[in-house]
Amino acid sequence: MSTTIVRGVCPHDCPDTCAMLITVKDGVALEVRGDPEHPTTAGVLCTKVARYTERTYHADRLLYPQKRVGPKGAGQFVRISWDEALDTIAEKLTGIAAVAPQALVPYSYAGTMGLVQGEAMAQRFFHQFGASLLDRTICATAGATGYKYTIGASIGTDVEQVQHARLIIIWGSNPIVSNLHFWMRVQEAKRNGARLIAIDPYRSLTAEKCHQHIALLPGTDAALALGMMHVLIKENLLDEDYISNYTLGFEQLAARAAEWPPERSASTCGITVEEVLQLARDYGNSCRRGDATLIRLNYGVQRVHGGGMAVRSIACLPALTGAWRQPAGGAMLSLSGAFPKNNAAMQRPDLIAPGTAPRTINMSSIGDDLLRPASAEFGPQIQALIVYNSNPVAIAPDSDKVARGFAREDLFTVVLEHFQTDTADYADILLPATTQLEHVDVHAAYGHYYMMANNAAIAPLGESKSNSEFFRLLARRMHYTDPCFSDTDDKMAALAFRKEDSRAVDFDWESLKRSGWQKLHMPEAPFAEGGFLTPSGKCEFYSGQMQRDGLDPLPDFIAPYESVQSNVELAQHFPLAMISPPARNFMNSTFVNVQSLRDTEGEPHLDIHPADAAQRTIQTGDMVRIFNRRGSMQARARVTGKARAGVVVGLSIWWKKLSGDGQNANAVTSQKLTDMGGGATFYDVLVEVEKVADLA
Ligand SMILES: Nc1nc2c(c(=O)[nH]1)N[C@H]1C(S)=C(S)[C@@H](COP(=O)(O)OP(=O)(O)OC[C@H]3O[C@@H](n4cnc5c(=O)[nH]c(N)nc54)[C@H](O)[C@@H]3O)O[C@H]1N2
Ligand SMILES: Nc1nc2c(c(=O)[nH]1)N[C@H]1C(S)=C(S)[C@@H](COP(=O)(O)OP(=O)(O)OC[C@H]3O[C@@H](n4cnc5c(=O)[nH]c(N)nc54)[C@H](O)[C@@H]3O)O[C@H]1N2
Ligand code: SF4
Numbered sequence: 251m252s253t254t255i256v257r258g259v260c261p262h263d264c265p266d267t268c269a270m271l272i273t274v275k276d277g278v279a280l281e282v283r284g285d286p287e288h289p290t291t292a293g294v295l296c297t298k299v300a301r302y303t304e305r306t307y308h309a310d311r312l313l314y315p316q317k318r319v320g321p322k323g324a325g326q327f328v329r330i331s332w333d334e335a336l337d338t339i340a341e342k343l344t345g346i347a348a349v350a351p352q353a354l355v356p357y358s359y360a361g362t363m364g365l366v367q368g369e370a371m372a373q374r375f376f377h378q379f380g381a382s383l384l385d386r387t388i389c390a391t392a393g394a395t396g397y398k399y400t401i402g403a404s405i406g407t408d409v410e411q412v413q414h415a416r417l418i419i420i421w422g423s424n425p426i427v428s429n430l431h432f433w434m435r436v437q438e439a440k441r442n443g444a445r446l447i448a449i450d451p452y453r454s455l456t457a458e459k460c461h462q463h464i465a466l467l468p469g470t471d472a473a474l475a476l477g478m479m480h481v482l483i484k485e486n487l488l489d490e491d492y493i494s495n496y497t498l499g500f501e502q503l504a505a506r507a508a509e510w511p512p513e514r515s516a517s518t519c520g521i522t523v524e525e526v527l528q529l530a531r532d533y534g535n536s537c538r539r540g541d542a543t544l545i546r547l548n549y550g551v552q553r554v555h556g557g558g559m560a561v562r563s564i565a566c567l568p569a570l571t572g573a574w575r576q577p578a579g580g581a582m583l584s585l586s587g588a589f590p591k592n593n594a595a596m597q598r599p600d601l602i603a604p605g606t607a608p609r610t611i612n613m614s615s616i617g618d619d620l621l622r623p624a625s626a627e628f629g630p631q632i633q634a635l636i637v638y639n640s641n642p643v644a645i646a647p648d649s650d651k652v653a654r655g656f657a658r659e660d661l662f663t664v665v666l667e668h669f670q671t672d673t674a675d676y677a678d679i680l681l682p683a684t685t686q687l688e689h690v691d692v693h694a695a696y697g698h699y700y701m702m703a704n705n706a707a708i709a710p711l712g713e714s715k716s717n718s719e720f721f722r723l724l725a726r727r728m729h730y731t732d733p734c735f736s737d738t739d740d741k742m743a744a745l746a747f748r749k750e751d752s753r754a755v756d757f758d759w760e761s762l763k764r765s766g767w768q769k770l771h772m773p774e775a776p777f778a779e780g781g782f783l784t785p786s787g788k789c790e791f792y793s794g795q796m797q798r799d800g801l802d803p804l805p806d807f808i809a810p811y812e813s814v815q816s817n818v819e820l821a822q823h824f825p826l827a828m829i830s831p832p833a834r835n836f837m838n839s840t841f842v843n844v845q846s847l848r849d850t851e852g853e854p855h856l857d858i859h860p861a862d863a864a865q866r867t868i869q870t871g872d873m874v875r876i877f878n879r880r881g882s883m884q885a886r887a888r889v890t891g892k893a894r895a896g897v898v899v900g901l902s903i904w905w906k907k908l909s910g911d912g913q914n915a916n917a918v919t920s921q922k923l924t925d926m927g928g929g930a931t932f933y934d935v936l937v938e939v940e941k942v943a944d945l946a
C-alpha cells in the first residue's frame with residue numbers, strides 16, 4: 251500500500267488547535283507533523299504532540315472493555331466483551347432511571363476539544379436520560395464571565411496580527427508552554443522591536459524571555475489593573491474620544507480607580523510603586539503614540555477567588571487607552587466566542603423531558619458532591635458517573651475528597667479512556683476510547699479564528715470505540731428511539747456551525763474535511779469602532795448586568811481566600827502561597843505516562859525562593875513535604891529565584907500514581923469557587939513546606 255497524508259487536528263485543550271498532517275502507511279500512522287500551510291500552525295507542533303504516535307501506539311493503551319475485580323482504586327480489572335459491558339451499564343442505569351435519573355452525572359472536560367467526541371452524542375444521551383447537568387467550570391468560567399460582562403463575548407485580537415504589536419503585556423500566561431504559536435508571533439514582534447512585559451508570580455520560561463518581569467503575588471491582578479487605571483486617569487493617558495463613544499460608566503470607574511493610588515496597588519500586589527507607575531505609563535504612552543499595544547491575558551490570573559474581577563479589571567484597560575483601534579492592539583483571552591456553534595443541534599437540550607429541570611453539578615466541587623447524601627436541596631445522592639475526556643481523580647481540587655468519593659462502594663462508575671489513569675483505577679467498567687487519529691471530528695479553537703476538520707487516519711486500535719459510538723450503542727441498549735441517536739459522526743459534524751451566521755456562512759463539512767481548515771469571517775480589528783457585544787454595545791466599565799446578578803457593577807479587587815494579607819490566622823500555620831501551573835511536557839494530566847516526556851520533566855518538583863528555603867533549611871535536591879489541612883504531597887525542592895518570595899511553584903499535573911508518594915498538587919488545592927462563573931481556585935492556596943527524610 252502506498253503512503254498517504256491525512257488531514258487532522260490536534261485535539262488537546264490548548265488555544266493553538268494546530269492543523270496536523272498524519273503520514274499513514276499500510277494502515278499505520280508513522281508520523282504527525284504540523285501543516286506548513288495552516289497560517290497559525292506554520293508547520294510546527296509542540297514537542298508533546300509531535301509524540302502523538304508514541305502515545306497512540308503506547309503499550310499501555312486500553313484495547314478492550316474491562317470490569318473491576320479488586321477494590322476501588324486498586325486498578326485490578328479483567329477483560330469482558332463490549333456486549334457484557336453495555337448490558338451491565340444499561341441494566342444499572344435502567345434501575346437508576348426508574349428511581350431518580352438525576353443520580354446519574356456526566357463528568358467530562360476537554361481531553362478532546364472535538365465538538366463531536368465532546369458534548370454531542372453524549373449530551374443527547376444524558377438529556378434523554380434526565381441525568382444531572384454538569385457545569386464545566388474547571389478551567390475558564392471565571393475569566394470568561396468577567397470578560398463577558400466587560401466586552402460581551404470571548405472575542406479579541408486576532409493572533410495573526412500579533413507580530414505587528416509594539417508593546418505586549420503577557421499577563422498570567424506562559425505561552426512558551428501553553429500557547430506556542432502565539433509565542434512564535436511574539437518572537438517576530440520582538441525581532442521587529444516590540445517590548446515584552448510579563449506579569450506573573452513565577453519567572454516562567456516566558457517571563458525569562460521578556461524585557462521586564464513583574465512578579466506580583468498570586469490573586470492580586472485586579473489591584474494592579476486598578477492602580478494602572480488610577481495612573482492613566484491622573485496623568486491623562488486616555489483616549490477620550492474612544493471613551494466617550496464606545497464605553498459606558500467612565501465617571502464611576504474613575505471614582506473607583508481614585509481609591510487605588512499606586513502605593514495601595516503596590517502593597518497589595520507585593521511589588522514596588524515604581525513598577526505600577528512605570529507599567530501604567532508604558533502602557534498609556536504606547537497607546538498614545540498609536541503603537542499597537544496588546545494585552546495577552548490568560549487563565550493564570552483567574553484561578554483565584556477574585557478571578558472574574560481580575561479579568562474584568564484588566565479587560566477595561568484597552569478601552570481606556572483606545573488600544574482596540576489597532577488590529578494588533580487590544581486584548582486576547584479566549585477567542586472561542588467568535589464561533590457560531592450550533593449547540594442546540596449538537597446537544598439536543600430539547601430531549602430533556604418537558605416539565606423537568608435537572609439539577610446542575612459543578613465539576614469543580616465534585617469531591618464534596620460525591621460525598622453528599624440525598625437532601626431536599628441537593629436532590630438524590632450521586633449513584634452513577636460516566637467519565638470521558640477527563641481525569642478528575644488527578645485534576646480536580648481537594649483530591650483526597652475526590653478520591654474518597656470515587657471509592658464509594660455504592661457508586662457505579664464508567665470510565666472511557668485511552669489509558670488506565672488515576673480515575674480509571676476507580677472504574678467499575680473501563681472502556682477503551684479511540685484517539686484523534688482513529689475518529690472523525692470538527693473543531694472550533696480559542697486561540698485563532700479557524701474552523702478545523704479532523705479525518706480518521708487509521709482504524710480504531712483493538713476494540714476501542716469513539717465516545718460518540720459508545721453513547722450511540724448505549725442509547726440503543728436503553729431503547730431510545732429518537733432518530734438523533736442514529737446520527738453518524740459526519741452528520742453531527744455537519745451541524746456544528748450555524749451557517750445563518752455571517753461568520754460561518756460558507757461552512758460546509760465535506761469541503762472542510764478536504765481543506766482541513768477555514769477561517770471565520772471576522773473584522774481585522776474587532777472593536778476599533780466599538781461594537782462590543784454587551785447589552786449597551788459599549789465596553790462596560792459599569793455593568794448593570796453585574797448589579798442585577800448581585801455583583802459589584804464596577805471593577806474591584808477581591809482578595810484571595812488564602813493569602814498572607816487576607817487570612818492572617820491561616821497564614822500563621824501555612825505561610826506560603828502555592829501555584830501549580832502546567833509543566834511544559836504535559837497537557838494537564840495527559841502525556842504524563844509517555845515515557846520520553848516524563849523523563850524530560852523528571853519528577854515532581856517544588857520551586858522555592860532562597861529566603862523561604864533558608865528559613866526551612868531546604869536545599870536543592872531535598873525531598874520536601876508540601877501540606878495544609880486538606881492534604882500533603884512530596885516533591886523534590888529546587889531553590890531558585892524563579893519563585894518569588896512567599897510563593898512556591900509545583901509544575902503540574904502529575905498522575906498521582908506516577909509520582910513518589912501517590913499524590914499531586916491537588917492534594918492541597920481547595921474546592922472553593924471563584925467570585926463569578928463558579929470556577930476552580932487552583933492558585934488560591936496556602937501551604938507549609940518541610941524537609942522530609944529521603945529514603946530514595
Ligand atoms: N504544555 C501545556 N500547555 C497547556 C496546558 C498544559 O497543561 N501543558 N494546559 C492547557 C490548558 S487546559 C490551559 S487552561 C492553558 C493554561 O495556560 P495559561 O492560560 O497560560 O494559564 P496557566 O498556565 O494556568 O498560568 C499561566 C501563568 O500564570 C501564572 N500565574 C499563576 N497565578 C497567577 C496570578 O494570580 N496572577 C498572574 N498574573 N499570573 C499567575 C503562572 O505562574 C503561569 O506562569 O494552557 C493550555 N496549554
Ligand atoms: N493543580 C492544578 N490542577 C488543575 C490545573 C492546574 O493548573 N493546577 N488546571 C486545570 C485546568 S485549566 C484544566 S482544563 C483541567 C484539565 O483536566 P482534564 O480535562 O481532566 O484534562 P486531562 O488531565 O488532560 O485529562 C483528559 C483525559 O481525557 C482523555 N481523552 C482524551 N481524548 C479522549 C477521547 O477522545 N475520549 C475519551 N474517552 N477520553 C479522551 C485523556 O486520555 C486524558 O486522560 O485540569 C485542571 N486542574
Ligand atoms: S498542544 Fe497546542 S501547540 Fe501542541 S500541537 Fe496541540 S494545539 Fe498545537
Ligand SMILES: [Mo]
Nearest residue numbers: 263388389390
Ligand atoms: Mo484549562
